[in-house]
Amino acid sequence: MTSETTPVALAPGHDEHLTAAIESAGGVLVSLADAQVLVWAGGVDDFPTDLPDAVEWVALKLAGIEEFMAAGLIDDRRTWTNASGFYAENVAEHALALLLAxxxxxxxxxxxxxxxxxxxxxxxxxxxxxxxxxxxxxxxxxxxxxxxxxxxxxxxxxxxxxxxxxxxxxxxxxxxxxxxxxxxxxxxxxxxxxxxxxxxxxxxxxxxxxxxxxxxxxxxxxxxxxxxxxxxxxxxxxxxxxxxxxxxxxxxxxxxxxxxxxxxTPHVANPASGLTRTLAPWVAENLRRFRAGEELLSTVSPDSTY
Amino acid sequence: MTSETTPVALAPGHDEHLTAAIESAGGVLVSLADAQVLVWAGGVDDFPTDLPDAVEWVALKLAGIEEFMAAGLIDDRRTWTNASGFYAENVAEHALALLLAxxxxxxxxxxxxxxxxxxxxxxxxxxxxxxxxxxxxxxxxxxxxxxxxxxxxxxxxxxxxxxxxxxxxxxxxxxxxxxxxxxxxxxxxxxxxxxxxxxxxxxxxxxxxxxxxxxxxxxxxxxxxxxxxxxxxxxxxxxxxxxxxxxxxxxxxxxxxxxxxxxxTPHVANPASGLTRTLAPWVAENLRRFRAGEELLSTVSPDSTY
The missing domain is CATH 3.40.50.720 (NAD(P)-binding Rossmann-like Domain)
Known part of the structure; x- marks a missing residue:
């Protein structure tokens, strides 16, 4: 493949923040069948069961990935990243707010x-x-x-x-x-x-x-x-x-x-409504690293002790 | 006077934290008539109208002293200190708690x-x-x-x-x-x-x-x-x-x-119930300074822009 861009599938649904991040870091949006990278902005229930072998990296939007672990989805045939570290500032702030309140x-x-x-x-x-x-x-x-x-x-x-x-x-x-x-x-x-x-x-x-x-x-x-x-x-x-x-x-x-x-408080330490905006710069950084052959941030593996 | 202790009046009422602080810093509790220092743990209403000239320093427990100013009590015949700086950590914490809440x-x-x-x-x-x-x-x-x-x-x-x-x-x-x-x-x-x-x-x-x-x-x-x-x-x-x-x-x-x-919240940024405990180490420090002839912390004067 001689393309200078990296084919990235973003699913499920559309998201302006993640789209902009992917495109800013040298990615181009494609369907899953053509993707080298999957940015998965959903939960475990509708995760594709037929993940193509060509997908080398799956970027999960979630911080806690117990359900992905339990479902045996995290395999060692590709790189997986979650987003726990990316939301830490917001969660820490909520913890402080509660500890003061x-x-x-x-x-x-x-x-x-x-x-x-x-x-x-x-x-x-x-x-x-x-x-x-x-x-x-x-x-x-x-x-x-x-x-x-x-x-x-x-x-x-x-x-x-x-x-x-x-x-x-x-x-x-x-x-x-x-x-x-x-x-x-x-x-x-x-x-x-x-x-x-x-x-x-x-x-x-x-x-x-x-x-x-x-x-x-x-x-x-x-x-x-x-x-x-x-x-x-x-x-x-x-x-x-x-x-x-x-x-x-x-x-x-x-x-x-x-x-x-x-x-x-209703599980809002890391508010869902602001999630992809918070995540976007991290997806861009990891995509830059992926394209440069560098180690990705926040990787998880089947052995991760979550 | 050859006494090695400094005569301090503590009024109104008793307070274990302030008593301990005064005694730890070289003060001895006396009545107002015999005092060189008055630690005033009350408000403006029952402040002594006949403050003896021998009182060289009045330490007020309050942070905001508008009422003392308005009543013309803060004179230039002695040193006055308030306590605004001493409660700042607690008030700042409450401000942060509210700004997060x-x-x-x-x-x-x-x-x-x-x-x-x-x-x-x-x-x-x-x-x-x-x-x-x-x-x-x-x-x-x-x-x-x-x-x-x-x-x-x-x-x-x-x-x-x-x-x-x-x-x-x-x-x-x-x-x-x-x-x-x-x-x-x-x-x-x-x-x-x-x-x-x-x-x-x-x-x-x-x-x-x-x-x-x-x-x-x-x-x-x-x-x-x-x-x-x-x-x-x-x-x-x-x-x-x-x-x-x-x-x-x-x-x-x-x-x-x-x-x-x-x-x-009911004016509790600096809780009254914990006030003298918070104040005590500062009273001790100012008494030490007073006895050493050093400048006191948190002085106020009739010209203070409160």
């Missing part, structure tokens, strides 16, 4: 219509606190400088325990139990795996200080939600701010919605 | 019980935005590094226009009108003066972009509240997050409480 009682203040007595005595500052971040990937790397600028210290927990920049200390996942009594708040930013399922259970909730807030911007399954509701109602922790739930979405009568010390 | 739709998300469609399409990221801070004192100095860590840029406005560290640019107050169309959001951190009264009026609200949020952690009088309500209802701006109101407190039926895009 909870201890600083923002929703409670709005609901209580100037109940100064109650809000004034329950508000807590993030400044001077210790925040545990469970799962120290891209979200943590974006979140840590924000927390440090707010005067908080961070204990990072990752698989290896390898030092995370900006954290006061880093612990390996098998020592996570040491973290609970030593932190003021917890941010969950770990992938959903068999090991992280119900990471936050009754015993963890009992070990946390009673002023602790738990922020979840990862996956709902990381928390035993029934145990969480019991612990919040019993005052074992101060509250929880959840951008993800289990099940998701919650039913309209889910008791989460009726507990004033649980803040629920 | 608004654009990221936290209270709206809680109220709407997982209305993903609406929240997802109205949420905005602070990352990449430009925030105007009006009044570039201690609160701004604490807020700017937080905003920069969040990927926002700052236009600072102060009286002189003298460059504020960390701000992309600084404008003098007489050029503030240039800021409105060029910023995404506004944080009010200016003192309450005749010039700042109704700084935010109908014309400013019309000049701001329609996605703008206004955060007020200063004084309610800086905003023409009737104009604000009209502008928010008309969609001229996205919303307002107010820790201070005019009048304050608002009446129980104040329309502020019924406008979903106005967030009201």
């Amino acid at each position: 909870g201890p600083r009682q923002i929703p409670a203040a709005v609901t209580s219509r100037w109940d100064k007595q109650v809000i004034d005595t329950t508000i807590r500052s993030l400044h001077g606190s210790t925040v545990a971040i469970i799962g120290a990937g891209g979200i943590a790397r974006s979140l840590i400088p924000r927390l440090v600028a707010c005067g908080a210290e961070v204990i990072a927990v990752n698989r290896s325990g390898r030092r995370v920049d900006g954290a006061r200390e880093t612990l390996p996942a098998d020592r996570v139990a040491e973290v609970w009594p030593r932190c003021d708040h917890v941010v969950l930013a770990a992938p959903s795996t068999a090991e992280t399922r119900h990471l936050i259970d009754a015993s963890v909730l009992a070990a946390l200080p009673d002023h602790a807030w738990i922020v979840n911007v990862a996956r709902g399954t990381l928390i035993d939600q029934a145990a969480l509701l019991r612990a919040v109602r019993a005052g074992e922790i101060a509250g929880a701010a959840l951008d993800v739930t289990d099940p998701e979405p919650p039913g309209p009568d889910d008791p989460l919605f009726d507990e004033p010390r649980i803040i629920v | 608004g654009p990221r739709q936290i209270p709206a998300a809680v109220t709407s019980r997982w209305d993903k469609q609406v929240i997802d399409t109205t949420i905005r990221s602070l990352h990449g935005s430009t925030v105007a801070i009006i009044g570039a004192g201690g609160i701004a100095r604490s807020l700017i590094p937080r905003l920069v860590a969040c990927g926002a840029e700052v236009i600072a406005v102060n009286r002189s226009g003298r460059r504020v560290d960390g701000a992309r640019e600084t404008l003098p107050a007489d050029r503030v009108a240039e800021v409105w169309p060029r910023c995404d959001h506004v944080v009010l951190a200016a003192p309450s003066t005749a010039e700042t009264r109704h700084l935010i009026d109908a014309s400013v609200l019309a000049a701001l972009p329609d996605h703008a949020w206004i955060v007020n952690v200063a004084r309610g009088t800086l905003i023409d509240q009737a104009a604000l309500l009209r502008a928010v209802r008309a969609g001229e701006i996205a919303g307002a997050a107010l820790d201070v109101t005019d009048p304050e407190p608002p009446g129980p039926d104040d329309p502020l409480f019924d406008e979903p895009r106005i967030i009201v």
